Amino acid sequence: MDNRVDYAKIEKTAKIRRTVINVVTYTFLALWAVMVLFPFYWMLLTSVKSYSAYNSEYIPKFFTLSPTLKNYVDAFTAVPLARYFANTVLFTVLTTAIMLVVITLAAFAFARLEFRGKNIAFLIFLSLMMIPNELVIITNFVTITDWNMRNTFPGLILPSVTSVFYIYLLKENFEQIPDSLYYAAKVDGTSDIRYLLKVMIPISKPTLITITILKVIECWNSYVWPRLITDDENYYLVSNGIQEIRENGFGRENIPAMMAAVVVISVPLIVLFLIFRKKIMAGVSRGGTKG
Amino acid sequence: MKVVLQNLTKKFPGRDRKKQEYVIAVNDFNFEIPDGKLIGLLGPSGCGKSTTLNLISGLLKPTSGRIFFGEDDVTDLPPENRGIGLVFQNYALYPHLTVKKNILFPLENLKGKDKLSKSEMLEKAYAAARLVQIEELMDRKPGELSGGQQQRVAIARALVKMPRVLLLDEPLSNLDARLRLQTREEIRRIQRETKITTIFVTHDQEEAMSISDMIVVMKAGIVQQIGRPQEVYDNPANLFVARFLGTPPINVFEGQVRNHKLYIGEDEVSGIRGVENQKVWVGIRPEGFVPDENGPLCCRLSGVEVMGRDISVVSTHESSCSPAVRSIISTENRVDTEKETVRFSLKPGKVFIFHRETEERIMGELI
Amino acid sequence: MIKKKWRNSSLKGWLYLLPAILFLGVFMVYPLIDVFIYSFEEGYNSASQTFFGIGFYNYSYVLHDPYFLQALKNTFILVIITVPLSTGIALLISVGLSSIKALKNLFQTVYFLPYVTNTLAVGLVFMILFKKTAYSDGLINLMITWFGGNAVDFIDGPYWAKMFVLCFYTIWVVMPFKILILTSALASVNEDYYKAARVDGTSKLRTFMRITLPMISPMIFYLIITGFIGAFKAYSDAVALFGTNLNAAEMNTIVGYVYDMLYGDSGGYPSFASAAAILLFAIVLTITCINLLISRKNVHY
Numbered sequence: 001m002d003n004r005v006d007y008a009k010i011e012k013t014a015k016i017r018r019t020v021i022n023v024v025t026y027t028f029l030a031l032w033a034v035m036v037l038f039p040f041y042w043m044l045l046t047s048v049k050s051y052s053a054y055n056s057e058y059i060p061k062f063f064t065l066s067p068t069l070k071n072y073v074d075a076f077t078a079v080p081l082a083r084y085f086a087n088t089v090l091f092t093v094l095t096t097a098i099m100l101v102v103i104t105l106a107a108f109a110f111a112r113l114e115f116r117g118k119n120i121a122f123l124i125f126l127s128l129m130m131i132p133n134e135l136v137i138i139t140n141f142v143t144i145t146d147w148n149m150r151n152t153f154p155g156l157i158l159p160s161v162t163s164v165f166y167i168y169l170l171k172e173n174f175e176q177i178p179d180s181l182y183y184a185a186k187v188d189g190t191s192d193i194r195y196l197l198k199v200m201i202p203i204s205k206p207t208l209i210t211i212t213i214l215k216v217i218e219c220w221n222s223y224v225w226p227r228l229i230t231d232d233e234n235y236y237l238v239s240n241g242i243q244e245i246r247e248n249g250f251g252r253e254n255i256p257a258m259m260a261a262v263v264v265i266s267v268p269l270i271v272l273f274l275i276f277r278k279k280i281m282a283g284v285s286r287g288g289t290k291g
Numbered sequence: 292m293k294v295v296l297q298n299l300t301k302k303f304p305g306r307d308r309k310k311q312e313y314v315i316a317v318n319d320f321n322f323e324i325p326d327g328k329l330i331g332l333l334g335p336s337g338c339g340k341s342t343t344l345n346l347i348s349g350l351l352k353p354t355s356g357r358i359f360f361g362e363d364d365v366t367d368l369p370p371e372n373r374g375i376g377l378v379f380q381n382y383a384l385y386p387h388l389t390v391k392k393n394i395l396f397p398l399e400n401l402k403g404k405d406k407l408s409k410s411e412m413l414e415k416a417y418a419a420a421r422l423v424q425i426e427e428l429m430d431r432k433p434g435e436l437s438g439g440q441q442q443r444v445a446i447a448r449a450l451v452k453m454p455r456v457l458l459l460d461e462p463l464s465n466l467d468a469r470l471r472l473q474t475r476e477e478i479r480r481i482q483r484e485t486k487i488t489t490i491f492v493t494h495d496q497e498e499a500m501s502i503s504d505m506i507v508v509m510k511a512g513i514v515q516q517i518g519r520p521q522e523v524y525d526n527p528a529n530l531f532v533a534r535f536l537g538t539p540p541i542n543v544f545e546g547q548v549r550n551h552k553l554y555i556g557e558d559e560v561s562g563i564r565g566v567e568n569q570k571v572w573v574g575i576r577p578e579g580f581v582p583d584e585n586g587p588l589c590c591r592l593s594g595v596e597v598m599g600r601d602i603s604v605v606s607t608h609e610s611s612c613s614p615a616v617r618s619i620i621s622t623e624n625r626v627d628t629e630k631e632t633v634r635f636s637l638k639p640g641k642v643f644i645f646h647r648e649t650e651e652r653i654m655g656e657l658i
Numbered sequence: 659m660i661k662k663k664w665r666n667s668s669l670k671g672w673l674y675l676l677p678a679i680l681f682l683g684v685f686m687v688y689p690l691i692d693v694f695i696y697s698f699e700e701g702y703n704s705a706s707q708t709f710f711g712i713g714f715y716n717y718s719y720v721l722h723d724p725y726f727l728q729a730l731k732n733t734f735i736l737v738i739i740t741v742p743l744s745t746g747i748a749l750l751i752s753v754g755l756s757s758i759k760a761l762k763n764l765f766q767t768v769y770f771l772p773y774v775t776n777t778l779a780v781g782l783v784f785m786i787l788f789k790k791t792a793y794s795d796g797l798i799n800l801m802i803t804w805f806g807g808n809a810v811d812f813i814d815g816p817y818w819a820k821m822f823v824l825c826f827y828t829i830w831v832v833m834p835f836k837i838l839i840l841t842s843a844l845a846s847v848n849e850d851y852y853k854a855a856r857v858d859g860t861s862k863l864r865t866f867m868r869i870t871l872p873m874i875s876p877m878i879f880y881l882i883i884t885g886f887i888g889a890f891k892a893y894s895d896a897v898a899l900f901g902t903n904l905n906a907a908e909m910n911t912i913v914g915y916v917y918d919m920l921y922g923d924s925g926g927y928p929s930f931a932s933a934a935a936i937l938l939f940a941i942v943l944t945i946t947c948i949n950l951l952i953s954r955k956n957v958h959y
Contacts, residue, residue, distance in 0.1 A: 011367045021862075025754045026761075032751055033768045035830070039783045040771070042797070046786065060797045106678035115671025125678075128686055134891055134913055135939055138696065138931050139689030141920055162681040192670070221776045223894045227902075228921050239778045239894075246782060247901060253793075255786055262779040273774040277767060284773065285838050350853055371859030383850035387872040396868070397858035452858070 043266075047071050047259035054256045071260035080233060081261055084241030088265075091156055091226075091237055092219040096212055098161040103211070106167045108196050111174035112182065129164045141228050151232040159225065166211050169286070173207040174200055210283035213276055220269055238265040292361050292455040292488050294324040294347065299356035301342055316342040318512040320356065324505070327486045329479065331499030331520075333535070334509035340492045341460060343509070347490065348458050349373050360455055371400075373456075376449030376487075380461040382441045384433035390444050391429040394419055397452050419447040422481060439470040446481065457482075459491035463498055475502050496536050500524065508532050525640070530650035533574045533643055539603070539619070543612040546573035546644070553644065553657065556610035560587045560637060563644075566655035572612075572645040579641025580604070580618035582626050586636035590616055595628050602626065606633055696932035709929075716933035725905050726934060729915040732896075735821060736828060736911070737889040744829045745881055748836035753866070755837070756844040766841070773834035781827060781898020788812035788823050788899075813900065820900065820909055828895050832888065836881050843877035844870070879953035883946055890942050893917070912938045 046054065048067035075081050109115070110122050140159050149155030177200060185195045201208065223239035230236055236244060245261055273280055299320040305312035316339040324330050332340040345351040347358060349370035357366045365373050384393050394416040398407055407415070420426045423443040433441055442462065449457060462478060463471045479502040482489045493499050499506045500520040508515040508523065508531075516528040527533035533541050546555045547570045553563045555573055580588075582604075590606035593615065597603075604618045604626055618635065620626070626633055639657040646653055672679075700711035720726050755765060772780070787797050790811035799809035812819045847870060855865045871878075893913040896904055904910035905918065912934065918924050919931035 010369075010372050014369050022758075025757055029751065029754050029758070029761075029765050032747075033765055036768055036771055036833075039780055039787065039830075042787060043780075043783045046783075055793050058794050059800055060794060102677045102681065105674045109671045109674035113667070113671040113674065115668040117668075118671060121675065125682075128682060131686060131690055132887075132891070132939060132942075134916065135693055135935050136686055136689035138916070138920055138928050138935060139692040140685055142692075142928055143684070143689070158681070159685040162678050162685070164682070167678065217774055221778075223778055223897070224917065228917065239776060242776070242778050242782060243897065243902060253791075258782060259786070262782055265779050266775050269774045269776070270771065273771070274767075277770075280774070281766075281770060281838055284835065285842050348857060350856065370857045375857060377854065377857040379850045379854060381848070381850060383848065383854040385851065385869060385872075388868075396855075396860070400859045400861065400864065448854075448858075 043259045043262050046256055047263045049256050051254060051256055055253070071256045072264070074254070074257040075260040075264060078257065079241070079245050079261070081241065081264060083234065084236050084238045085265070087235060088220060088237045091153065092216055094153065095157045095160055095219050096215045098157065099163060099166070099215060100208065100212065102162050103167045103170055104196070104201065104208075107170035107174055108200065110167070110171045112196075112200070113192070125164050125167065129168065137225065137228070144229055151230050151235045153235070155229050156226060156235070156237075160219075160222070163215070166215070169211065170204065170207060173204045177203055206279075210279055210286070213272070213280055214283050216272070217269060217280075241265075293326045293359075294456055294488060294490070295359040296320045296322055296347075297357040297359070299343070299346060299358065300354050301339075301346060301351060302354045315512050317346065317353075320514055322507065322514065322517050324488060324490065327488055328504040329482045329502060330488075330490045331503035331506045332490060332492045332509065333496055333499040333506050334494065335535070336494055337511075338509045339512040340509050344458050344460055344490065344492050347456070348375055348377050374452075374454050376452065376454035376457045378442075378445045378449045378457075378459045378462055380464060382433075382445040382465075384441055384444055384448070386433055389430050389432055390420075390425065390436070391416060393433065393444060394448050394451050397448060415451055419451040422450065422484065423447045423477070438466050439474055442466065442474055443477070446478070450481070450485065450487070454487060457487045457489040459489065461493060462491055463493070463495070471498070478502060497538060500536065508535060527574075527643060528652055530572055530574065530645040533645070537576060539577050539617040541574045541576050542616050542618070544573040544575070544608065545610045545612065546571050548644070548655075555588060556608070558588055561639070561642070562658040564656040564658055566644070566653055570647045571653060572647060572650065574643040574645065575637060576641040577603075577617050577619040579638045580620060580635040581638060582620055582624045583634055583636040586634040588635045588637065590633055590635065592626075592628070592631060592633045595626055597622075604633060693932045693935060696929050697936050699929055716929045717937065720930055720933045720937065725910060725918075726912075726915050728905075728908060729910040729912050732821070732909060733890060733892065733911045736825060736892055737886060739825045740828045740832070740889050741882060741885040743825075744832050744836060745878065745885060747829070748833055748840055748881070749878070751837050752840035752844055753870075755841055769837050770834045772831055777831060777894045778898045781895060784823065784827050784830075785813055785899050790815070814907075817908060820907065823899055824896055824909060827899060828889065828892060831895060832885065836885070839877055839881055840874065843874040847873045875956065879949070879956075883949045883953070886945050886949060887942055890938065890945070
């Protein structure tokens with residue numbers, strides 16, 4: 001019966017090893033979670049510290065006993081944060097809405113309609129996917145300047161209302177709808193546009209929602225183009241606003257107020273994310289890279 | 292290596308976690324698998340046969356009960372220390388490794404005193420490949436092989452360490468019909484040559500019957516019957532087992548026992564001894580019918596299919612539980628296809644009666 | 659009759675495509691051609707829109723511009739440090755994530771947060787954490803002194819310190835995407851392979867090296883390729899940390915250089931900007947091709 005003793009030992013070491021591996025794994029994961037969350041905590045914390053309290057802490061404190069909302073008031077009054085905010089919302093909504101129309105029409109043409117030159121047109125579209133934004137932005141800047149559209153919404157919006165990638169994504173989705181539906185609708189005398197609106201769009205709603213969310217994230221965070229095209233504060237978006245605040249806002253040193261502004265512009269997307277967590281993550285893994 | 296399962300039970304938490312409900316996949320199993328035999332675990336899907344296999348392999352831990360390999364209690368041992376070989380339904384061959392590397396893989400894991408030299412490993416790998424006859428495929432990748440060849444590679448990989456017990460999970464279900472026949476013979480041959488205790492899971496009764504030394508019929512986590520295939524077929528313990536084994540399946544009729552006589556509907560089909568008056572299910576194997584002008588069972592004839600060696604007579608009977616009564620008779624018998632009815636007498640050994648409620652077999656002697 | 663119908667339906671298809679073609683033509687195809695033209699027009703004056711020659715002068719100017727060389731150096735350092743490091747750490751985290759059950763969802767959600775935050779805004783928080791000011795050494799420096807180190811100004815201090823923060827922040831920003839991709843790649847590996855390996859007594863490490871890694875190698879290479887492309891185009895992370903005047907901070911990137919040439923205090927030179935942008939993409943293209951060649955040799959199936 002020597003064997004049994006041996007087995008008991010194997011069992012025990014296996015158990016201990018599992019526990020050790022578990023502890024190491026969780027510690028490691030928790031460590032990264034802290035790394036991710038800490039900046040958020042710090043920005044919230046700093047945003048509720050009073051100006052004087054913050055500046056008197058030579059050694060920063062990890063908590064505050066006298067939280068204040070004054071910084072938030074400052075953020076909205078001392079700098080036109082509300083204006084940046086409204087601009088961004090307007091920019092995001094308009095860009096996303098126009099883009100959805102443009103890409104839906106194009107995807108419908110590619111997926112459903114038959115016309116001469118379709119394949120070659122699609123090939124050209126696909127190859128456009130490889131063109132990086134940085135290469136075309138120079139001419140776009142000159143174009144918009146020539147059109148006298150600097151510091152206008154059309155100037156901000158127009159260059160980013162098409163996305164070849166989203167056309168591609170939507171086309172793939174449209175193509176999965178069985179042809180028989182289309183023929184059935186044709187027999188009933190449904191026009192193409194009606195078929196698109198009443199059948200294809202409702203069926204492809206999940207993909208459209210994913211695209212919408214991804215585009216909203218992109219718009220909300222866009223920085224480079226708005227920076228090039230606007231130098232009038234009235235047209236700043238939040239990213240440019242925050243940079244402006246940093247450079248000439250509350251006076252360089254009012255960091256708590258700055259953090260309050262940061263919190264305010266970060267919250268909408270985080271809320272959106274928490275609501276649509278699964279959709280966003282699925283959408284991003286299907287083909288979104290940041291930027 | 293003898294394998295013994297003692298009061299083996301496995302419960303899974305139910306879908307609704309709050310309710311603390313459990314799904315019992317394996318319920319109080321007790322059986323002993325003799326050394327060097329080929330055992331088929333048989334049952335419809337969801338009966339717990341794969342769970343049983345995973346319990347034996349150690350990939351799952353039982354909720355209660357013990358598992359012994361020979362005299363060793365292996366219940367709490369991790370799978371790698373049990374000395375088993377496992378073949379998966381989809382073979383689980385590593386797609387990025389060649390056949391040779393796939394077979395070598397388990398050997399390369401050995402450590403310490405078990406460690407083998409490169410040439411020893413190759414020798415063993417080639418021996419395993421020879422056994423399953425795939426030596427000429429050693430440098431291919433799994434993606435370039437047919438299903439049957441992949442199956443052989445998977446078996447070779449499981450055998451290369453000379454396991455104490457070989458486990459096969461639905462080994463034939465991914466193969467087409469012709470390959471299935473061929474491969475099951477192959478499994479039988481390999482098992483005979485290696486004499487390794489082998490347990491395989493299947494839902495196909497024909498497969499299990501044809502190659503197993505012993506079959507274990509399961510339903511809803513409970514063992515229904517254990518025995519040699521022919522024994523189980525000839526002596527089913529209950530209606531479920533009787534129905535599960537045999538193609539075409541057994542014919543079941545509503546019947547009753549009255550005053551030592553067995554009735555199907557209103558036809559008195561046989562005398563019977565040792566059974567009290569009650570309503571019963573009567574099961575008659577297709578080969579239990581003999582056409583007989585004066586036979587007691589009268590069925591409405593709907594068709595005759597000649598299948599070479601045998602004739603399949605399809606008929607109906609109002610007490611039958613299924614729309615068609617299927618009987619297999621040898622070509623020496625004649626059935627007049629012009630007539631509307633056909634009469635049968637029954638072979639006593641092919642007729643079983645079961646309790647109406649419990650569906651357990653009622654032992655009685657037909658006379 | 660049939661011909662007419664055919665023409666009609668053809669017309670209709672193009673009509674649906676029209677908005678997309680219009681926008682893409684004006685803001686993508688034309689600029690793509692134009693940027694090459696710009697890059698060869700010597701002495702282009704954006705006010706008068708005139709130039710006095712065609713040739714490689716713009717390229718030569720850019721390649722001799724110390725700011726460009728600085729940007730080039732910064733970008734390369736950033737790429738070489740962040741791409742392998744972020745991919746490696748993301749792999750470790752994903753492996754950890756896929757080995758646990760409890761709290762898995764929570765961790766996944768937390769790890770994804772940086773993806774949905776405004777790079778500029780959160781960069782400001784990083785700046786505050788790392789910055790040394792007259793009032794305070796900042797939190798990170800406080801921690802450094804706990805461990806007996808000397809406080810450094812990571813934002814306005816020595817080059818290596820600034821590069822460290824930039825790399826750190828870049829990794830922090832790109833991590834969510836990589837973790838997400840790798841976690842789903844890991845989840846797509848058939849469970850049976852692991853069971854088979856376990857039955858054979860394969861050690862965890864060996865299972866990982868010989869089974870998991872080869873199986874997810876296509877995704878790892880995808881991440882490395884996109885990681886290279888992304889890191890070469892770094893810009894807003896640097897702006898977030900060091901402000902818009904990146905040249906003064908010695909922290910400019912190639913993309914930053916392009917924009918500075920185009921607009922701002924040193925702006926107004928679309929020709930130089932174009933030449934720099936084309937140089938950047940020549941580099942990115944070369945590196946991507948090399949990556950693809952390597953991956954073809956190493957990625958299984």
